[in-house]
Amino acid sequence: MGGGQKRGRTQRRHFKQNRENVWKHNPKKTHLDGPSTDDSNPSWEPFANQNPGFEEYYKEQGIVPEDEWEEFLSLLRKPLPAAFRINASGQFFPDILSQLENDFMKSLEAEVNDEHEIEAIRPLPWYPGNLAWHLNFSRMQIRKNQALERFHEFLKQENEVGNITRQEAVSMVPPLFLDVLPNHHILDMCAAPGSKTFQLLEIIHQSTQPGLLPDGLVIANDVDVQRCNLLIHQTKRMCSANLIVTNHEAQHFPSCTLTMDYMETFRGGQEELRANILQFDRVLCDVPCSGDGTLRKAPDIWRKWNAGMGNGLHRLQVEIAMRGIALLKVGGRMVYSTCSMNPVEDEAVVAEILRRSGGSVELVDVSSELPELIRRPGLKTWKVKDKGLWLTSYKDVPIYRRSVILPSMFSSNQSCGGRPVSCDGAQEDVEVLGGATGKENVTNLRMRDQDYESKEHETHSGNLQNNKVQADTGEIANKMQEVSSNKSPAAEEPDGNSKVEVSSFPLERCMRILPHDQNSGAFFIAVLQKLSHLHGNSASHTKQSNNIRNKVSTTVDFICKDEHEAEIKPSEDLHHQAVAEAASSAKLIGDQSKKNSKTNSMHSEVRNSEEVIACDDGETGQVGKKDVKGKLQIQGRWRGVDPVVLFTDETTINSIRSFYGINECFALDRHLVTRNSDANHVKRIYYISKSVHDVLQLNFRVGQRLKITSLGLKIFERQKPKDGSSPCSFRLSSEGLPLLLPYISKQILCASLVDFQHLLQYRTIKFADFVDASFGEKASNLMSGCCVVVLNEGNQITDNIVADASTIAIVCWKGKTNVSVLVSQLDAKELLERLAVRFGSDGGTLLEENETNSEIDTLKNSEDAESTDGFEMVDQEGF
Numbered sequence: 001m002g003g004g005q006k007r008g009r010t011q012r013r014h015f016k017q018n019r020e021n022v023w024k025h026n027p028k029k030t031h032l033d034g035p036s037t038d039d040s041n042p043s044w045e046p047f048a049n050q051n052p053g054f055e056e057y058y059k060e061q062g063i064v065p066e067d068e069w070e071e072f073l074s075l076l077r078k079p080l081p082a083a084f085r086i087n088a089s090g091q092f093f094p095d096i097l098s099q100l101e102n103d104f105m106k107s108l109e110a111e112v113n114d115e116h117e118i119e120a121i122r123p124l125p126w127y128p129g130n131l132a133w134h135l136n137f138s139r140m141q142i143r144k145n146q147a148l149e150r151f152h153e154f155l156k157q158e159n160e161v162g163n164i165t166r167q168e169a170v171s172m173v174p175p176l177f178l179d180v181l182p183n184h185h186i187l188d189m190c191a192a193p194g195s196k197t198f199q200l201l202e203i204i205h206q207s208t209q210p211g212l213l214p215d216g217l218v219i220a221n222d223v224d225v226q227r228c229n230l231l232i233h234q235t236k237r238m239c240s241a242n243l244i245v246t247n248h249e250a251q252h253f254p255s256c257t258l259t260m261d262y263m264e265t266f267r268g269g270q271e272e273l274r275a276n277i278l279q280f281d282r283v284l285c286d287v288p289c290s291g292d293g294t295l296r297k298a299p300d301i302w303r304k305w306n307a308g309m310g311n312g313l314h315r316l317q318v319e320i321a322m323r324g325i326a327l328l329k330v331g332g333r334m335v336y337s338t339c340s341m342n343p344v345e346d347e348a349v350v351a352e353i354l355r356r357s358g359g360s361v362e363l364v365d366v367s368s369e370l371p372e373l374i375r376r377p378g379l380k381t382w383k384v385k386d387k388g389l390w391l392t393s394y395k396d397v398p399i400y401r402r403s404v405i406l407p408s409m410f411s412s413n414q415s416c417g418g419r420p421v422s423c424d425g426a427q428e429d430v431e432v433l434g435g436a437t438g439k440e441n442v443t444n445l446r447m448r449d450q451d452y453e454s455k456e457h458e459t460h461s462g463n464l465q466n467n468k469v470q471a472d473t474g475e476i477a478n479k480m481q482e483v484s485s486n487k488s489p490a491a492e493e494p495d496g497n498s499k500v501e502v503s504s505f506p507l508e509r510c511m512r513i514l515p516h517d518q519n520s521g522a523f524f525i526a527v528l529q530k531l532s533h534l535h536g537n538s539a540s541h542t543k544q545s546n547n548i549r550n551k552v553s554t555t556v557d558f559i560c561k562d563e564h565e566a567e568i569k570p571s572e573d574l575h576h577q578a579v580a581e582a583a584s585s586a587k588l589i590g591d592q593s594k595k596n597s598k599t600n601s602m603h604s605e606v607r608n609s610e611e612v613i614a615c616d617d618g619e620t621g622q623v624g625k626k627d628v629k630g631k632l633q634i635q636g637r638w639r640g641v642d643p644v645v646l647f648t649d650e651t652t653i654n655s656i657r658s659f660y661g662i663n664e665c666f667a668l669d670r671h672l673v674t675r676n677s678d679a680n681h682v683k684r685i686y687y688i689s690k691s692v693h694d695v696l697q698l699n700f701r702v703g704q705r706l707k708i709t710s711l712g713l714k715i716f717e718r719q720k721p722k723d724g725s726s727p728c729s730f731r732l733s734s735e736g737l738p739l740l741l742p743y744i745s746k747q748i749l750c751a752s753l754v755d756f757q758h759l760l761q762y763r764t765i766k767f768a769d770f771v772d773a774s775f776g777e778k779a780s781n782l783m784s785g786c787c788v789v790v791l792n793e794g795n796q797i798t799d800n801i802v803a804d805a806s807t808i809a810i811v812c813w814k815g816k817t818n819v820s821v822l823v824s825q826l827d828a829k830e831l832l833e834r835l836a837v838r839f840g841s842d843g844g845t846l847l848e849e850n851e852t853n854s855e856i857d858t859l860k861n862s863e864d865a866e867s868t869d870g871f872e873m874v875d876q877e878g879f
């Protein structure tokens, strides 16, 4: 299930942050490579839209051919057109698509004022299924133009409930190159604010049969806890039971691996393997970056930009990417992406991954994928600028700068002095990006996706027509190669000694999207495939590489014994013993919890669980004794967030099952979690997919290394009727309703369109006031408490309610005299509008007519009407 089908969730908090794109001002720093951020310049100064340092830098790097330079710059200075995606796993996806294609595309036509765009809104040609749309209006235009008012409302509302997601067009690209299947385990390493996580969830849900949960999952990680909250808020709209949100430094993302005995005895299949190793079929490595690809959205970058930003982030980017590779299965795909155009953050990082991986990783040629997406090949040569000096080779780097300017930043594929290239230099010149290290305030980072509101933009300039550019893609590629191989004077011999260093890696397989190619922001993407384990011997490497090239990535990831032994050299005995202890401890807890039928704490019994942990060391994360203790962050003790606990209280589960008549084939056992180990005080219960459960179980066995911020889908909430009238102490959650609906047989009623609409509109209706009197009667016969009202689309009279993923339903409350909806005002409004669109103007007319219906009016204002205040919702529990 999943897919923005919820109604009435508490997600209206607005995470109004500081503008994501505003760099923190550092008065101590003056920039050598760009204009100074002079203290005397008051902040009210209008945004500059030029920066000589920026222009010089990118001209020198040759990221665009000379004859395109002006066009490139001119587009960079224009505001970015907005874009959004339709959530294809959402219940109303066909309605939304049809509304865009048949209504808005036509009705907005007259409003186009861009000489270079024919359509007011258009699907992005490279995004499958017309699911992504480009708008030719600025935010200001949308707000001010009366004719656009309806469209503006539509965008806001549908975004809010999860039917669409505003997202910059180029940011939608990386997940598409991940080639995701519904059974994939995916790690999104730097995930907040979550646009791509949302997209990944959509993909795994969309290709899963309606009513079923995908076998895969997404682990979305971010170092910044506040940004994790933003991510949780975003992804809640997806209503997915297949998501875990974690809070780690991506470069130190923990290993969760039980490998010792297991590898020797392993005879099982993929499932068993997964239960013992947390490895991923797909990794998205959308790293923190200097963000100059977002200039159109964040024009303040013009003023702030300097070459040191990219230099300062390079090392972290390499570290994160290498951790991603380590966590990737053999055969798996990783996408490395940035919203920076800077080769030091882009090609240099990719080259370093290839260099460090020593043949275990391949840069994939994806030129035949998404052919309509216009992109440029990656550079083969570039330079590094430091303190105003152009450097073409590491040997040009002054000794005193060698801790900052690293060998891996250069296009040479040779390590310095024959030593392995290292990224161990200290970080400097990153004052504006301090947060990028993950240790400071990361809100300073360039965040490209969270800005859902499009900036006001001028018209698309120049003679750039998409079809022309598409036809010229080959030409562009040739030009780019020319640019890459042409030595500019500075590149040739800036100090009279250095030569241009050309990378021998096939970096042309990387992709750089430039603003003037398709009226977008800029982005960099590289697709990598893991061919063998990082420390594997060459024989097995060759053998596996061949296999993998033939059969890509969904296969079981066998680790050959030699490689495994190489990876776990230290402290084998300790680890052996520790794993055995962990396993028996886990078993014990399981047994006990069964006996007691109480909440099964997945953490508290794991005393001294440090002993059972495998710590990070390359691929499998095995380390020696010395690191085993003390280094671990036990999730349950982390920053006051309560541990995740499996909810197994049979009495409560049975009472819920019996009250709602939940079919036995809907498994609750092993799918419910909370944060409270006292079953009597659990406030919210979350539903998790089997895939998430398996990861939790593994996490428990390794001593809870994963710091879990959030997981699963809220399905039940404790309710406290004032009069204690309801026999069931848990109400259904709107988020979980679509998942549960096909399995509920009690406390469920089918309403006609008119009564359904009345409920949404007036929120509380007395039994006697329903248009369909029999509905009112049936409602009065329900047990007091939570109930579900399903829309009878065909207006057939039936007692046999068959609900599936497409069924429209809302959570309600049956009181003594009436039925009330447990849906927020905003969700009710949105649903009413969806109904009006789906069922034609009748729906709308009906509502307008009924607004003057005195009976309903009286009801609406009646003091007698029992309100939903008949019960109290408990406070938030910290998920």
Ligand SMILES: C[S@@+](CC[C@H](N)C(=O)[O-])C[C@H]1O[C@@H](n2cnc3c(N)ncnc32)[C@H](O)[C@@H]1O
Binding pocket: 171, 189, 190, 191, 192, 193, 194, 195, 196, 197, 221, 222, 223, 224, 227, 248, 249, 250, 251, 286, 287, 288, 289, 435, 436, 437, 438, 442, 445, 446, 447, 448, 449, 450
């Ligand atoms: C470019 S943004 C990611 C955008 C995100 N992928 C999306 O599509 O919405 C980079 C993110 O990396 C996070 N970050 C910075 N340093 C990190 C680190 N060391 N480990 C993990 N995340 C980090 C930042 O908090 C930020 O949310």
